[in-house]
Amino acid sequence: MSRPVTAGIRAQILLNLEKQSESRCRASRRLAAVEEDAMTSQYNMQGAKGKEPAYPKEASLAHDQGDLEETVNWLVADVATHEEALSFATKTFERLKEEMKLMREQMAELVAMNQSLSNLVKILQDKVAGLRASNQKLLRTNSASNSQERSSRVDVQRPMKYSDSRDARAIDNFLFQVDYYMNLQNVVEEDLKIKTVAMLLEGDAMAWWRRKMLDIENGDCTIRTFDDFRKQLKGYFMPVDAERHAYQLVANLKQTGALRDYIRAYQKVMLDVPMMPEKDKLHWFIIGLQSWAQADVERSNPKTLEQAYVATERLADTQRKSYTDTFKSTKQSDHDCKREEW
Structure with missing residues (x-):
């Protein structure tokens, strides 16, 4: 212009x-x-x-x-x-x-x-x-992560379904396997955890969950986390006297054979009493040993149950070595006697 x-x-x-x-x-x-x-x-x-x-x-x-x-x-x-x-x-x-x-x-x-x-x-x-550089790096990372995740998911087997067993150990084993499975599958959202464990229920357990879902919809019950689900499931299916029965098993368990057999039996019973104080676990383990083994383990002065296990394992190794040496000595003595006879 x-x-x-x-x-x-x-x-x-x-x-x-x-x-x-x-x-x-x-x-x-x-x-x-x-x-x-x-x-x-x-x-x-x-x-x-x-x-x-x-x-x-x-x-x-x-x-x-x-x-x-x-x-x-x-x-x-x-x-x-x-x-x-x-x-x-x-x-x-x-x-x-x-x-x-x-x-x-x-x-x-x-x-x-x-x-x-x-x-x-x-x-x-x-x-x-x-x-663009960050996106390319992220794509490569996600690709590697997805590939690794897919391969890991292929190798992970789903836990066995839970029906209606009222055995305390069976319930604890089921919940442990489900929790471990979800960790391997990288399931972190609580809602997805609940849906995952619900898909592993069948029979009376599935019927129980359907009733619980109705209670949740009506506002009579609240289950927001996997821990809430765990408590509700154990509260319904776990025997009322399960803990008392487990304590009785601990008190009545005695060493009647090899030391390692006693250790394995005691460890299995401990799974049923996870809330037992450490000092009680240690006390009942030592009490159940035979007198000669009990005296030897007490001399090592263990402070925890794990230390008592180690002392008992060491005693079992010593006992086995002593038996082996005695057997070899007896066998050599018999062989020498036979040579003298010839």
């Missing part, structure tokens, strides 16, 4: 200057004509002394005065026109200066904006490159 406007203003200024030049030329010609007329009149007056003038004196003076006034009036009007044109040119020049100043400011703003956009584009390009 600035170029057409500037060109138009320039054309207008040139036109005004041409008009001014033409007006000056006309004024010059008129002045020359007036001067010529004045000189002619003066010549006629001087050359006609004593004679009749070629023209009447009054008429000539009036004619010259009229021409002079007309010329002066025309010059005044022409000067006014020139002043008007000059004023217009001055205003136009000032407007052009303002427009040029505005254009320079706009140009500076555009340059700054262009630089800012260039910097922003570079920053965005760097971010896009970083995101």
Whole structure:
């Protein structure tokens, strides 16, 4: 828009200057004509002394005065026109200066904006490159993770389903297997854990869960986590006297054979009494040993059940080695006796 406007203003200024030049030329010609007329009149007056003038004196003076006034009036009007044109040119020049100043400011703003956009584009390009690199790395990681997860899930066997057994050990084993299975399958959401264990129920256990779901919908029961499910299942199917019965088994368990057989039997019973204090577990284990083994284990002064297991295992190894050495010695003695007989 600035170029057409500037060109138009320039054309207008040139036109005004041409008009001014033409007006000056006309004024010059008129002045020359007036001067010529004045000189002619003066010549006629001087050359006609004593004679009749070629023209009447009054008429000539009036004619010259009229021409002079007309010329002066025309010059005044022409000067006014020139002043008007000059004023217009001055205003136009000032407007052009303002427009040029505005254009320079706009140009500076555009340059700054262009630089800012260039910097922003570079920053965005760097971010896009970083995101692409991160995305590629994440895709490779997810691909490897998914591949590993798929292979691990193929190898993990689902636990056996639970029906209605009221054996405490069977219930604990089922819940342990389910918990271990979900850890291997990376099941972390509590709602998904509950759905997973519910799919491993059958028979009376599934019927029990259906009733529980109705109770949950009616607001009579709340099961939000796998631990809640575990407590509800054990509370319904676990025998009332299961813990008392397990304590009785612990108290009545005695060593009647090999030490390692006693250790295995005691460890199995311990699964039924997970809440028994450590000192009670240690006490009943030592009490169940035969007197000779009990005295030997007590000399090692175990502080935990695991330490008592280790001391008993060591005693079993010593006993076995002693038996082996005795057997070899007896066999060698019999062999020597036979050689003497020969």
